[in-house]
Every structure is written in structure tokens, then in C-alpha cells.
Amino acid sequence: MRTTDHAEENTSAAAHPGRRPGSARGAHRRAHVLRGIALTSGLALALTACGGAAGGDDDGGVAEGEDVSLSVTTFNEFGYEELFTEYEELNENVTIEHNKIDTAENARDSLRNSLGAGQGASDIEPLEVDWLAEFKQYPDRFEDLSDPEVEGRWLDWKYEDALLEDGSLIGYGTDSGPQAVCYRADLFEEAGLPTDRDEVADFLGDTWEDYFAAGREFVAESDSAWYSGSDNVWQGMINQVEVPFQDAEGEVIADTNPEVKDLYDQLLEASVQDELSAGLTQWSGDWSDAFQREETFATMMCPGWMLGIIEGNAAEVEGWDIANTFPGGGANWGGSYLTVPSQGDNVEAAKELAAWLTAPEQQLKAFEVVNAFPSTAEALESEELLSATNEFFNDAPTGEILAERAEAVETQPLKGTEYLTINVAIQDAINRVDVDGSDDPESSWQKFVNDMEALR
Amino acid sequence: MTAPSRAEAAATGSRSGGPAGRTGTGRRKPRISFRHRASAWDRRYSPYLYISPFFLLFAVVGLFPLIYTIWVAAHDWDLIMGQGEFVGTDNFAHVLGQRAFWISLRNTLSIFILSSAPQVVAAILIAYLLDYNLRARTFWRMGVLVPYVVTPVAVALIFSNLFGDRFGLVNSMLETVGIDAVGWHSGVLPSHLAIATMVNFRWTGYNALIFLAAMQAVPRDLYEAAAIDGAGKVRQFISVTIPNLRPTIIFVIITSTIGGLQIFDEPRMFDQYGRGGADGQWQTMTLYLYELGWTRSDFGLASAVAVLLFLLIVAIGLVNFVITRRISSSEVKR
Numbered sequence: 001m002r003t004t005d006h007a008e009e010n011t012s013a014a015a016h017p018g019r020r021p022g023s024a025r026g027a028h029r030r031a032h033v034l035r036g037i038a039l040t041s042g043l044a045l046a047l048t049a050c051g052g053a054a055g056g057d058d059d060g061g062v063a064e065g066e067d068v069s070l071s072v073t074t075f076n077e078f079g080y081e082e083l084f085t086e087y088e089e090l091n092e093n094v095t096i097e098h099n100k101i102d103t104a105e106n107a108r109d110s111l112r113n114s115l116g117a118g119q120g121a122s123d124i125e126p127l128e129v130d131w132l133a134e135f136k137q138y139p140d141r142f143e144d145l146s147d148p149e150v151e152g153r154w155l156d157w158k159y160e161d162a163l164l165e166d167g168s169l170i171g172y173g174t175d176s177g178p179q180a181v182c183y184r185a186d187l188f189e190e191a192g193l194p195t196d197r198d199e200v201a202d203f204l205g206d207t208w209e210d211y212f213a214a215g216r217e218f219v220a221e222s223d224s225a226w227y228s229g230s231d232n233v234w235q236g237m238i239n240q241v242e243v244p245f246q247d248a249e250g251e252v253i254a255d256t257n258p259e260v261k262d263l264y265d266q267l268l269e270a271s272v273q274d275e276l277s278a279g280l281t282q283w284s285g286d287w288s289d290a291f292q293r294e295e296t297f298a299t300m301m302c303p304g305w306m307l308g309i310i311e312g313n314a315a316e317v318e319g320w321d322i323a324n325t326f327p328g329g330g331a332n333w334g335g336s337y338l339t340v341p342s343q344g345d346n347v348e349a350a351k352e353l354a355a356w357l358t359a360p361e362q363q364l365k366a367f368e369v370v371n372a373f374p375s376t377a378e379a380l381e382s383e384e385l386l387s388a389t390n391e392f393f394n395d396a397p398t399g400e401i402l403a404e405r406a407e408a409v410e411t412q413p414l415k416g417t418e419y420l421t422i423n424v425a426i427q428d429a430i431n432r433v434d435v436d437g438s439d440d441p442e443s444s445w446q447k448f449v450n451d452m453e454a455l456r
Numbered sequence: 457m458t459a460p461s462r463a464e465a466a467a468t469g470s471r472s473g474g475p476a477g478r479t480g481t482g483r484r485k486p487r488i489s490f491r492h493r494a495s496a497w498d499r500r501y502s503p504y505l506y507i508s509p510f511f512l513l514f515a516v517v518g519l520f521p522l523i524y525t526i527w528v529a530a531h532d533w534d535l536i537m538g539q540g541e542f543v544g545t546d547n548f549a550h551v552l553g554q555r556a557f558w559i560s561l562r563n564t565l566s567i568f569i570l571s572s573a574p575q576v577v578a579a580i581l582i583a584y585l586l587d588y589n590l591r592a593r594t595f596w597r598m599g600v601l602v603p604y605v606v607t608p609v610a611v612a613l614i615f616s617n618l619f620g621d622r623f624g625l626v627n628s629m630l631e632t633v634g635i636d637a638v639g640w641h642s643g644v645l646p647s648h649l650a651i652a653t654m655v656n657f658r659w660t661g662y663n664a665l666i667f668l669a670a671m672q673a674v675p676r677d678l679y680e681a682a683a684i685d686g687a688g689k690v691r692q693f694i695s696v697t698i699p700n701l702r703p704t705i706i707f708v709i710i711t712s713t714i715g716g717l718q719i720f721d722e723p724r725m726f727d728q729y730g731r732g733g734a735d736g737q738w739q740t741m742t743l744y745l746y747e748l749g750w751t752r753s754d755f756g757l758a759s760a761v762a763v764l765l766f767l768l769i770v771a772i773g774l775v776n777f778v779i780t781r782r783i784s785s786s787e788v789k790r
Contacts, residue, residue: 283728
């Protein structure tokens with residue numbers, strides 16, 4: 001702005017030589033001075049604001065009964081709102097500020113930024129499993145959360161993923177994402193297919209080939225598509241590959257891994273040639289709207305947390321149900337951890353809150369609210385979980401189904417430091433073909449190969 | 457503290473009439489009193505003092521970041537881990553070798569042209585209408601500024617819903633008229649048009665007010681003279697209003713160049729991911745910079761893009777400057 005102001009003055013003065021009376025010029029200068037004052041006072045305000053924030057308790061210890069304000073960042077739906085209220089009631093000196101971010105990617109970007117700047121992170125920050133390894137590269141930025149009291153709380157893989165080489169723990173596991181298949185029973189019925197959830201499970205089969213074959217049968221009889229978009233199915237497929245994108249040394253193998261390419265080809269053939277896809281990218285406005293439309297899609301890869309999202313988008317729509325099966329065996333999609341960044345003012349209080357939020361009882365409550373599937377051994381065995389049903393999904397025993405799906409999970413993929421970046425790149429490749437139609441599978445794959453070259 | 461005592465010494469020296477004081481040429485120097493010196497300093501240095509706040513602020517918030525960015529661009533620099541090895545121009549070479557960079561350059565220029573050109577034309581026309589003696593004049597004049605007051609993110613949210621590929625309002629309207637739905641989020645040109653629409657929505661009114669202010673400075677007797685010469689409204693607009701607006705037009709073009717080339721909010725909010733499309737259809741240079749810096753946390757590469765963007769703006773600014781000079785000198789000749 002400043003330079004442009006000068007440009008204005010110069011051009012005007014040059015264009016009307018001598019026309020500008022002196023007083024006008026004086027006024028202009030006064031405006032500059034005023035702006036200078038405004039700027040400096042603004043700066044001073046900002047500085048004092050920073051000083052205020054930094055003036056907190058630096059050693060991180062909080063005396064008993066002292067008022068503590070904790071901020072917690074979450075993304076999508078963690079189902080923590082009621083838990084925060086409960087914790088505040090249990091600990092009267094604690095107030096919790098909830099910072100809710102729309103997507104996992106945005107939460108990741110904002111955490112990166114805060115870690116880089118050395119300030120701005122919430123007292124508790126979430127890490128999603130897809131970018132857990134990425135942040136494990138910066139152990140000194142996070143508090144070590146290892147604590148004999150919570151050891152053995154989580155499933156082994158959930159716990160071990162968050163362990164660092166030196167034995168310290170970067171985060172407490174929240175939910176996990178065993179996937180089932182959600183489907184629209186009403187659309188199945190219109191297409192003359194079975195609607196009962198056990199029969200549907202048989203109909204969908206055990207492999208991806210079975211699932212796509214069932215889809216071909218469905219689209220032949222229906223105006224709707226089989227699934228919302230290839231990127232949704234991709235998340236199911238890629239989470240079954242043991243070593244997908246980076247090998248144990250961290251070397252990028254995504255574009256040379258035949259397993260990845262085979263899945264890519266299989267998926268796009270089903271989406272484009274067999275027209276099984278509705279061509280909607282996940283989380284887009286069109287995708288959310290499509291839940292309410294006549295011509296929509298019939299199935300969806302369904303980790304526990306997705307149930308809440310479907311229910312939100314498809315409110316008032318009847319017919320959603322969930323089948324106890326998953327193509328290609330079990331697979332986890334998503335699931336997160338709570339970390340305590342070291343830059344916080346109240347790390348001890350934050351650790352306590354993080355431990356409390358991820359305890360079996362609280363995980364069960366989050367499951368009740370948004371179907372965030374627990375990751376603690378105790379919660380998984382609890383009667384409360386196994387007897388849980390979901391009214392929206394035709395009273396399906398979601399607890400039992402997802403618990404069985406969790407047992408079916410055989411591989412926990414090796415997710416390297418670049419997992420998210422690579423997965424985003426390959427989803428872009430898939431969307432270029434399925435959604436945009438700007439590429440065919442081969443040319444789009446070539447662009448993906450170039451992206452991988454740029455990454456090396 | 458030293459200055460007054462030296463001045464005192466000089467004063468006593470001249471009073472006592474020491475040997476140095478008597479000898480010819482050196483005589484005048486010690487005679488200058490502190491008052492004189494102070495006023496000389498005042499005359500010489502205080503203008504610098506008066507203008508210094510601007511330069512100090514500019515140095516802190518303008519010059520320093522600029523130079524620091526160049527410094528970062530010459531290093532391996534991780535967002536979280538900070539400075540790494542010095543790599544010279546490697547970052548620039550890497551960025552210039554990327555297809556994504558050239559695509560982002562194309563997108564930036566295309567969105568810039570699609571937004572700036574119609575914006576200036578529309579703003580002049582709106583200003584011309586507002587220049588008339590309208591009823592409820594202030595209302596209309598404030599009205600055109602309303603889009604500017606709305607935050608860009610809100611504008612982007614509303615517009616990206618309007619431009620939804622499947623269920624957006626624009627496509628529904630096109631379909632009722634019998635035109636095929638446009639892939640606003642999949643095509644290159646459609647996405648640029650949609651984003652340019654957001655930019656125009658936001659900035660046209662603002663620019664219109666600038667033009668309006670300039671129009672009101674046009675002497676009314678010129679119009680009267682033109683009317684006596686038999687010029688109609690259109691002729692008056694082309695031959696009187698536009699030439700008098702030239703400097704303002706150039707100002708608006710320069711500011712919209714800077715703004716247009718740095719466009720960020722609108723493309724970032726255009727879809728749910730904010731990366732500029734699966735094929736980089738609307739990934740502008742600032743979005744590319746953001747992806748390198750924050751998503752891939754490579755500040756070295758991001759800074760290299762920032763420096764290249766700076767050079768691009770300077771280059772286009774220089775072109776503008778040359779045009780400015782040509783126009784102003786032609787006016788002097790006239």
C-alpha cells in the first residue's frame with residue numbers, strides 16, 4: 001500500500017504539473033504521518049499482546065487450584081464437546097478452549113506452522129496416523145508422554161506407532177478406523193438386490209474384484225453410482241498394502257511399487273470403464289450435497305468415524321445401513337493421536353487432559369457421540385461398545401460390526417515421513433481421471449511419477 | 457553531553473581571544489555559537505528525523521523480510537528445523553525445472569488478466585453513473601463498497617457454492633437455459649473465470665470509488681464547452697472523462713497488478729483442499745508457494761518462488777512505469 005500511495009502521488013503530480021495546490025499536498029503528508037502513527041500504535045499493541053501471552057507460567061507446572069486455560073485443537077469430528085464440559089466440571093480450575101479445524105490437512109498445516117514459529121500451537125494438538133511419522137521427526141518439539149500409568153492401555157500397534165526410537169511417546173491414541181461397508185438399503189432394493197445386512201455382506205464378497213463385480217450388477221439396474229468417488233475407495237485399498245509408498249529406509253518407492261500401480265489400474269478401470277463412480281471428490285460441497293439427492297451413490301468405505309459424517313450429510317435420508325465385510329480383508333483408515341507440544345504454557349495440565357480424553361471410558365463416550373471407534377483394549381472388550389447400536393443405520397449393531405472389522409485388520413501399513421504428501425499426489429492422479437476427466441489413467445500416472453521425481 | 461561543553465569551550469575561546477582565534481582564516485569557525493550550530497543541525501538533519509518513521513518501519517516490515525527471503529532462498533531451509541546448508545541457486549534451479557511452477561505462472565497471469573481488465577472497465581462505467589446527480593447519492597456510493605467490506609473468505613465460500621460442478625446455482629441456471637453444465641472445478645479456463653468473478657465482485661466497487669473521486673476533479677467547464685461544441689454524452693465520456701482519468705487509471709492498474717499477481721484467498725478457498733485442483737488448474741504462484749512452504753515445509757523452495765514472484769511484479773511494474781511516463785510526457789507536449 002505504501003509504495004502504491006507514492007505511485008499515486010507521483011503520477012498525479014506528473015500528470016498535472018503545478019495543478020496540485022500546496023495545501024492538498026500538505027494534507028497528503030499529514031495523512032502519511034497519521035498512517036505512521038496508526039501503524040506504530042498498532043505495532044505497539046501487537047507487541048504488548050505478545051508480551052502478555054509470553055508472560056504465562058513458563059516452567060509448565062501449575063499449582064493446585066490455580067486457574068488454567070487449556071486449548072485443544074481437533075479436526076473433523078472428535079466428539080469431544082461434551083467431554084470438555086465434563087472435564088471442566090471435574091476440575092473447576094480448568095477452562096478448555098476448543099479450536100475446531102475442518103479437515104485433517106488444514107490441522108496439519110497449522111501445526112507445522114506453529115512448530116516452525118515456536119508459538120501458536122494449542123496445548124493439545126492432534127496427529128493423524130497418515131502424518132504421524134512426519135511429526136515424529138521433531139521429537140524435541142513435543143512432550144514425552146510416556147507414563148507407566150497409561151502403559152498397556154492401547155492396542156499394541158496403536159501404541160507402538162507413536163513410540164520413538166528412544167522409547168519416549170509422542171502421543172496418546174484416540175480413535176482407530178476399522179472399515180466396514182456402508183450402503184443404501186433402499187437403493188439396493190430398487191435394483192433388486194438383497195437388503196439384509198448379512199446377505200449384503202455375502203453379496204459384496206471378500207475381494208475388491210467381488211466388490212466391483214457387485215457394483216457392475218448394481219449400476220446395470222440403477223441410476224445411482226456404486227460409490228461416491230474413487231478417492232473414497234482408494235483409502236480402503238491403500239491401507240491394505242504393507243509397504244506402500246516408502247520402504248523401511250524412507251526411500252520413495254510409490255511409483256515403482258507394482259502393488260500400488262495394480263490397485264490404481266484396477267480402481268480406475270472400475271470407476272471409468274464400468275462407470276461405478278459418481279465422480280465426486282470427498283469433502284467437496286458437491287459430495288456433501290449428493291447425500292441428499294435422488295441420483296446418488298449406494299456404498300461407501302466406512303471407518304467408524306465416517307458413520308457420523310454420513311449421518312450429518314444424509315440427515316433425514318432413510319435407508320443407510322452397514323455391512324459386516326470389507327473387500328480385501330480388514331483395513332484401518334485414519335485414527336489419531338493427541339500430543340502436547342512443548343511450546344505450551346501448561347504442559348503438565350495438558351498431559352493430564354490428554355490422558356483423560358484418551359482413557360477407555362472417554363473413548364466410549366466419543367464413540368457414542370460420533371462413532372469414533374476406540375483404540376484401547378479395555379474399551380474394545382467392553383459390553384457398552386459391543387452392545388452399541390446405531391439408529392440412523394437401521395439400528396445396526398455398529399459396535400459389534402466394527403469390533404469384528406478391527407479384528408480382521410491384518411496389516412498396519414508402513415507409513416513413512418512423506419506418506420500424506422504421496423497419498424495426496426496419487427489421489428490427485430486418481431481425481432484427474434475420475435472427477436476432472438482431464439487425463440486418461442496412463443497420462444495421469446505419468447504426472448504422478450513426475451511428482452515423485454520432484455519429491456526425491 | 458559533549459556537544460554543549462565543546463560549544464562552551466568554543467565560546468570561551470573566542471571571548472578570551474586565544475592565539476588560534478586571532479589568526480586570519482580560522483577565525484570565523486569558533487565564533488559560531490551553539491545556537492547557530494543547533495539550528496544548522498536542525499536544518500540539516502531534522503527533515504531526516506521527520507521522515508525516519510516511514511523508513512524505519514519500511515526497513516523493519518519491508519526491506520528486512522525482502523532481504524531475509526533472499527537469504528532463505530539460498531539455503532536448505534525446513535519450516536520446523538530452520539536453516540540448513542547453503543545451496544546457492546539450487547532452489548531456483550529446482551523450482552524453474554518444475555512443471556507446477558510454470559503452470560502456476562500461467563494461472564496467475566490468466567486470472568490476473570481475466571480479473572483486472574473487466575474490473576477497470578466496469579469500475580469506470582459504474583463511477584460514471586455515480587458521478588451523475590443521483591437521488592440518494594451517498595447510498596449508492598456506499599453500496600458499491602459493500603462487497604469490499606465482506607471478508608474474502610466469506611466471498612469465496614459463497615461463490616464456490618454458486619460455482620459447484622454438480623449442484624451449483626450457476627450450473628442449474630445454465631441448464632434451465634439449455635446450456636451444458638460447466639466443470640468449474642475441473643476445467644482450466646472455467647476455474648479461472650469463476651475465481652476472476654470473485655475478485656471482480658470484491659474490487660470493482662473499490663476501484664469505482666477511486667475513479668469517482670478522480671471524475672469529480674474534472675473541471676465541469678470542460679463538459680460545458682464540449683456540450684456547446686455539440687458533443688453527446690458518449691462523446692463527452694470518451695473525449696473528456698477518459699483522458700482526464702488517465703493517471704488514475706494507471707494507478708488502479710498498478711495496484712490491481714500487485715493484488716492480482718498475489719491472489720491467494722480466492723483460489724485457496726475455491727475447493728475443500730485449497731491446493732489449486734488435482735491438475736493444478738487454478739494453482740496460482742502464491743498457492744504453489746504455500747504448498748512448498750507449509751505442506752512440504754521446504755522454506756528454501758518457497759522463498760525461491762517468492763523471490764521469482766517479486767521479480768515478476770517488478771517487471772510488470774516497470775512496464776507500467778514506462779507507459780506512465782510516455783502518457784505523462786505526451787500530455788506535456790500537448
